[in-house]
Amino acid sequence: MSIGVLLITKNEQQYLRRCLLSVCDWCDEIVVVDSGSEDETCRIAREFTDKVYEHPQWPGFGKQRQLAQSYMTSDWVFVIDADEWVTPELRDAILTELAEPNNSNVYQVNRRTKAFGKYIDHSGWSPDWVARLYPRSLTQYSDALVHESVVIPKGCQLKKIRKGRLLHDTYQDLHHYIRKTTGYLKSWTDEREGKRKSGLCTALVHALACFFKMYIINRGFLDGRHGFIVAWLSMHSTFVKYIDLWLRENYGNKE
Structure with a gap:
């Protein structure tokens, strides 16, 4: 099964290279939709993929992710933000899970977040199970302007990938x-x-x-x-x- 990365950006030159380096060697497709970056974000993205689309008019987080998914052709969608990156353990766990995929599953990964230079392992921030991996033909993100989420279809199973972490550097x-x-x-x-x-x-x-x-x-x-x-x-x-x-x-x- 092919795996595509879905990424929306704006002025993310500081983080983007680390993010894309963590997925470029094991994902089949990377789609980046940018909403009017004024820095080197798009140039950096084009070092990793030719599927970089610029849409300066901002419709909200949910619809922007829907737009990015509309450009994808991969069987599976893996959603990541520019200030996140995949550990080798999570990469291996995803590839193992998709070796025998179930097309009615939506997968959650465990995100660990850093704020102001320190990982926050309590405060309700950890564990932080976020749905980020799903069959492209099964579902997509909601229409929400902010705090958007993957729509979980009726009859769909929500499954956790328990090995590895998605690391997140949220506030510098x-x-x-x-x-x-x-x-x-x-x-x-x-x-x-x-x-x-x-x-x-x-x-x-x-x-x-x-x-x-x-x-x-x-x-x-x-x-x-x-x-x-x-x-x-x-x-x-x-x-x-x-x-x-x-x-x-x-x-x-x-x-």
């Missing part, structure tokens, strides 16, 4: 965190505006619950100072997105 520093999350927060509010109510109490409750869950219930304190920082920043982001929704509902587009 605080400025990188702010740049990255700003777009996510806006997309979250765009998707829910007019469909969901919010308020100051709602924002406070969700924010405090987020911190308590990450730092206490999911034992973020075991990640040391990084665990506290991640939980605090997540609390702040949660508060911001619910307040943004409330402000739009009550004060948006008014004279």
